[in-house]
Amino acid sequence: MLQTVALETRRGNAHECGALRQRVCIGDIRVDLTCDDPSIDVAVCQTTRQFLVDGGRADATVCTSRGDLRQPVAGIEIFDSGGLWKLYRDASDYVFRLKSPTFGEHAYKEARFTSDFTSGTLTLHADYCTPDEPVFPLEYPLDELLLTNLLARGRGVEVHACGVRDHDGRGYLFLGHSGAGKTTVAKLWEQADGLILSDDRIILRHLDGKIWMYGTPWHGEARLAAAIRTDLAGIFMLGRGASNDLLPMTQAEVVAGLFARSFVPFYDPAALAFTLQVLQRVAASAPCAHLRFVPDSSVVEFVRQNPL
């Protein structure tokens, strides 16, 4: 059984600071961006603007400031992404250090979160900041790192997929790794009056007794994103083919396929266990098949005429 988690905003704890500058809502998860420093112009990226909201109650708060990140991070390293970030555990806090050779030897950003990720502080290394430029505190990959951790604590899961609300209201989820055809499918459905929730990243949540898929600002090459949600009529694992074909899948194959295309905190066993529960529920909520497809408009009609 999925556990219901009480989502309480942690007002007044040690990580809370600053005036509210922006509030984003992605997958029905609200994150407040706060800042005490009047010289920091807190902004959001273009595709994230449609996810800005005014009302509601925050699920998490991130306070931004400038600082000095020349010192090594306190705590024990628990995960190395092999890329932009490493994760440390300092007492009960999670600390992400982001580093890039473009900027130099020091980290350009540090994000420190409470263990439930509802409250965090973000430090920008002052030497690498450009004055008078707006700052998006949750610039990639921090936006997805925060959301995937919040999701994995009782809320849902983010998957590597294109989500479509078709012209008749039916929701289709097309999962795939890079190169599988998510953007191709998104463009084809867009030309056929489908609404694209994202051509690369979809959030799945179990709410009100059913699975919802949510659009995210994290688009792919087609740059398609929409701040809406829809329910699921079909799940497809994408692959290229010489013709359009549907291949059946067992429940175990569906769950495994979903997991292989999910973004989860691999460093947190409880989060992984919860994610598997969600994916099991997703697999049971809608029919699923491998979709081998020809990259032209015929696949749209094929799916519409062959409901799972």
Added chain:
Amino acid sequence: MMDDGKRDAPPKKKPYQKPTLIEVALRPDEAVLGACKSSGVSGPGGSGNCHPAGASCFSQGS
């Protein structure tokens, strides 16, 4: 108790199915959100930190 002579039919056994192992391809480089798909780089110092170094850093994979 009297035995009325009726007995429940024994439950049918499910036919044995040999366990099978299914390999699922993983893409750890994509799954951990460690790098940008484009050549752009995340971080401060660019056009408003939204598109650092003049190139967008949208999520990896499409």
